[in-house]
Amino acid sequence: MxxxxxxxxxxxxxxxxxxxxxxxxxxxxxxxxxxxxxxxxxxxxxxNQIARALFKKHSYVLGVIVPDLSHPFFAELINFIEAFASDRNYKILVCNSLQDAEKEKEYLDMLRQHRADGLIMCSHSLNVDAYRKVQMPIVSFDRIISSSIPYVASDNYRGGVMATKHLINKNCHRLLHISGPLTSDLLANRRADAFRETCAKFGIDYKIIEGAYVKATFEDNWNFIKNEVAPHLREFDGVFCSNDIIAYTLYVFASKAKIRIPEQLKIVGYDYHNFTRMLKYPILTTIKQPIDQIGKKLCALLIDQIENVSADNYVFDVQLIEGETT
Amino acid sequence: MxxxxxxxxxxxxxxxxxxxxxxxxxxxxxxxxxxxxxxxxxxxxxxNQIARALFKKHSYVLGVIVPDLSHPFFAELINFIEAFASDRNYKILVCNSLQDAEKEKEYLDMLRQHRADGLIMCSHSLNVDAYRKVQMPIVSFDRIISSSIPYVASDNYRGGVMATKHLINKNCHRLLHISGPLTSDLLANRRADAFRETCAKFGIDYKIIEGAYVKATFEDNWNFIKNEVAPHLREFDGVFCSNDIIAYTLYVFASKAKIRIPEQLKIVGYDYHNFTRMLKYPILTTIKQPIDQIGKKLCALLIDQIENVSADNYVFDVQLIEGETT
The missing domain is CATH 1.10.260.40 (lambda repressor-like DNA-binding domains)
Structure with missing residues (x-):
C-alpha cells in the first residue's frame, strides 16, 4: 500500500x-x-485514519443504539440516520441493544475506546445512568436523559390527543388505551397522559392497559392481547394503541372473534412506518410520526454538538392518517 | 480520563x-x-483502541454494505448479523448503498482508512470490480464476486423449482415469473433459471417479466405491476414472484381488478421476512429463506477469514410455506 x-x-x-x-x-x-x-x-x-484520528481526535464515526433493528420503526429510522450521516461524511456504528443494559454498557465502552465522535441514543432500557457518564456528544430520541443532553421527539402528547379526540368524534363512548411499558421515562408515555386527560375532559369512560416489553412479532403481540386485553375487549367501542403492530394484531384478533371493525370496535394505531404504509387490508387509522425528519434532526443535532454548535431539544408535529379501522 | x-x-x-x-x-x-x-x-x-489498533492491526470492526436498510429482508439480516458479530466481540459499520456505486466506493475507502477487519457485502450494484481490489477479508451474500471470495446464499435454484412445481401441482397451466433485474450477477437469478427449466420439463406455457430496481414500497411495486404486468395478467393462472413485497402488491392489484385468488390466480412469493410473517390478510404462500442462519454464517465465515481460517461457500436449504394465495 x-x-x-x-x-x-x-x-x-x-x-x-x-x-x-x-x-x-x-x-x-x-x-x-x-x-x-x-x-x-x-x-x-x-x-491511515487510525493514525489521523489519534492525532486529530476526530473519527467521523457516530454510534447509534436502537432497541430492536428488526422493528420496522427502528429499521426505517436507521435508514434515514445513515443517509443523513453519510451526506455529512460520517459513518454509523450500529448497536442493537435488545433491552440488554449490559450489552449497552459494553457498547458505550467500545465507542469511547474507538473515540467515536458522538452517539445517537434510542435505547429503551431502564438504566440511563451509564449515558450520563459518557464523555462525548449525545442526542437522544424520545427520552430525557438529563437537562444537558438534547432530545428529538415527535409531539407525543398532541398525538395522544388527536387519536383520542378522533375516537370520540366517531361516537365512541368507552375507550381503551394499550400503552407502552409505563415504568420507564420514555416520552412516548405522554400519549397515555393525553389519553387520560382527554377522556376526562370529555367525560368518557376509559381504561389503560399497560403494554409489556414484547418483540415486534405478530405472535408476541397476539399472546399479549389474548392474555391481557381479550378479557376486557367487549367493554369498549374504541381502542387507541401505542403502536401500529399492536393495532394490526388487535384488528386480526377482534376480526377472528367476530367483532366487526369499525362498526363495533374502532382502532387507532401510532407510527405509520413501512409496515403500516404497505398494509392494505385493513388500511389502519393511525398517527404518523415523521420518521425521515426525526432521523435527519437526530443527525444534525449530534453533528452540531460535535462541531461545537449548541443544540436544543426538537419536537416534531404529528398527523392523523384516517384509514378503515375507525 | x-x-x-x-x-x-x-x-x-x-x-x-x-x-x-x-x-x-x-x-x-x-x-x-x-x-x-x-x-x-x-x-x-x-x-485507547485507536492506539491499540494502530499497533495490533486489529479493530474488531466489520463493515456491512446492504442495498436498502428499509427493506424488511435487509433490516432483518442486519439484525442477525449485528447479534452474531456482537457475540464474537465485533461491532458493525453499516453502509446503505441504495445502488449508488460511487457511495459504495467511498465507503470501501473509509473502511480501509479505518482498518476495518473485514467486509460483508450484500450490495446489488452493478460494479463489483471495486470489491475485488479491497485488501481485506470479504464474504458476499447471494453473489459471486470472484473465486477467492466466499459467498453465502440460500438454494435459489431449488427455491425456484419448489415454487414452480407447487403451482403446477395446484393445476396451473400458464405460468408467469416476475424476476429480479436479470442483468446483474445475483445468485437470486437462479430462481428464474429454475422456473424456466421446470416449466419446460413439465410442458407448461410460461413467460418471464424482468423486474426493475424499485424501492421496497407499495407504490413503487404497484406502478411496476400496473405498467409492466397488468397488460398480460389475465393470460396466466399462476405467478411466481421473486419477492414477497411484489407478491403482496400483486395480490392487492389482482383483488382490486376482481380476479379471485387463489381460484383464478395463484401467487407464490419468496423470502418470508418480518413483513410476510406479520401479514394475515392474506397469508402468503412463499419460499422461506433462513435469514437468521444466513446472518450467522456470513459473520462466521468472515471472522474465520480474519482469524486466518479458510472459508468456503455455503448454500442453505429453503422451505415452502403454504398460505392462502395458492
Missing amino acids: ANIKDVAKKAGVSVTTVSRTMNNRGYISKDTRKKIEEAIKELDYQP | ANIKDVAKKAGVSVTTVSRTMNNRGYISKDTRKKIEEAIKELDYQP
Whole structure:
C-alpha cells in the first residue's frame, strides 16, 4: 500500500507539503496542490485514519443504539440516520441493544475506546445512568436523559390527543388505551397522559392497559392481547394503541372473534412506518410520526454538538392518517 | 480520563506489568492480575483502541454494505448479523448503498482508512470490480464476486423449482415469473433459471417479466405491476414472484381488478421476512429463506477469514410455506 512518502516522491515535493495540503494548513500553490492530488489518485493512497484520528481526535464515526433493528420503526429510522450521516461524511456504528443494559454498557465502552465522535441514543432500557457518564456528544430520541443532553421527539402528547379526540368524534363512548411499558421515562408515555386527560375532559369512560416489553412479532403481540386485553375487549367501542403492530394484531384478533371493525370496535394505531404504509387490508387509522425528519434532526443535532454548535431539544408535529379501522 | 500510569500506580505495579496483563503476554500471578483488574474497574480505565489498533492491526470492526436498510429482508439480516458479530466481540459499520456505486466506493475507502477487519457485502450494484481490489477479508451474500471470495446464499435454484412445481401441482397451466433485474450477477437469478427449466420439463406455457430496481414500497411495486404486468395478467393462472413485497402488491392489484385468488390466480412469493410473517390478510404462500442462519454464517465465515481460517461457500436449504394465495 502506498504511503505519504511515495506520494511526496511522485509529486516531487516534500512529505511536509503533502501533509500540509491534506490538512489544509498554510499556503499551497494551485499547481502543487494539483500535482499532489494527481499523485494521491494515481497511487490510490489511503491516509491511515487510525493514525489521523489519534492525532486529530476526530473519527467521523457516530454510534447509534436502537432497541430492536428488526422493528420496522427502528429499521426505517436507521435508514434515514445513515443517509443523513453519510451526506455529512460520517459513518454509523450500529448497536442493537435488545433491552440488554449490559450489552449497552459494553457498547458505550467500545465507542469511547474507538473515540467515536458522538452517539445517537434510542435505547429503551431502564438504566440511563451509564449515558450520563459518557464523555462525548449525545442526542437522544424520545427520552430525557438529563437537562444537558438534547432530545428529538415527535409531539407525543398532541398525538395522544388527536387519536383520542378522533375516537370520540366517531361516537365512541368507552375507550381503551394499550400503552407502552409505563415504568420507564420514555416520552412516548405522554400519549397515555393525553389519553387520560382527554377522556376526562370529555367525560368518557376509559381504561389503560399497560403494554409489556414484547418483540415486534405478530405472535408476541397476539399472546399479549389474548392474555391481557381479550378479557376486557367487549367493554369498549374504541381502542387507541401505542403502536401500529399492536393495532394490526388487535384488528386480526377482534376480526377472528367476530367483532366487526369499525362498526363495533374502532382502532387507532401510532407510527405509520413501512409496515403500516404497505398494509392494505385493513388500511389502519393511525398517527404518523415523521420518521425521515426525526432521523435527519437526530443527525444534525449530534453533528452540531460535535462541531461545537449548541443544540436544543426538537419536537416534531404529528398527523392523523384516517384509514378503515375507525 | 484515567491512563495506564494511573492503573499501575493504583495496583502498585509497573506500567509494563499492566500492559503485559492486558495483552496476555508472559506470566502474571493470579494475585497481580486481580489487583490490576480491580484498579481498571475502579478507575473506569478505557484503553485507547485507536492506539491499540494502530499497533495490533486489529479493530474488531466489520463493515456491512446492504442495498436498502428499509427493506424488511435487509433490516432483518442486519439484525442477525449485528447479534452474531456482537457475540464474537465485533461491532458493525453499516453502509446503505441504495445502488449508488460511487457511495459504495467511498465507503470501501473509509473502511480501509479505518482498518476495518473485514467486509460483508450484500450490495446489488452493478460494479463489483471495486470489491475485488479491497485488501481485506470479504464474504458476499447471494453473489459471486470472484473465486477467492466466499459467498453465502440460500438454494435459489431449488427455491425456484419448489415454487414452480407447487403451482403446477395446484393445476396451473400458464405460468408467469416476475424476476429480479436479470442483468446483474445475483445468485437470486437462479430462481428464474429454475422456473424456466421446470416449466419446460413439465410442458407448461410460461413467460418471464424482468423486474426493475424499485424501492421496497407499495407504490413503487404497484406502478411496476400496473405498467409492466397488468397488460398480460389475465393470460396466466399462476405467478411466481421473486419477492414477497411484489407478491403482496400483486395480490392487492389482482383483488382490486376482481380476479379471485387463489381460484383464478395463484401467487407464490419468496423470502418470508418480518413483513410476510406479520401479514394475515392474506397469508402468503412463499419460499422461506433462513435469514437468521444466513446472518450467522456470513459473520462466521468472515471472522474465520480474519482469524486466518479458510472459508468456503455455503448454500442453505429453503422451505415452502403454504398460505392462502395458492
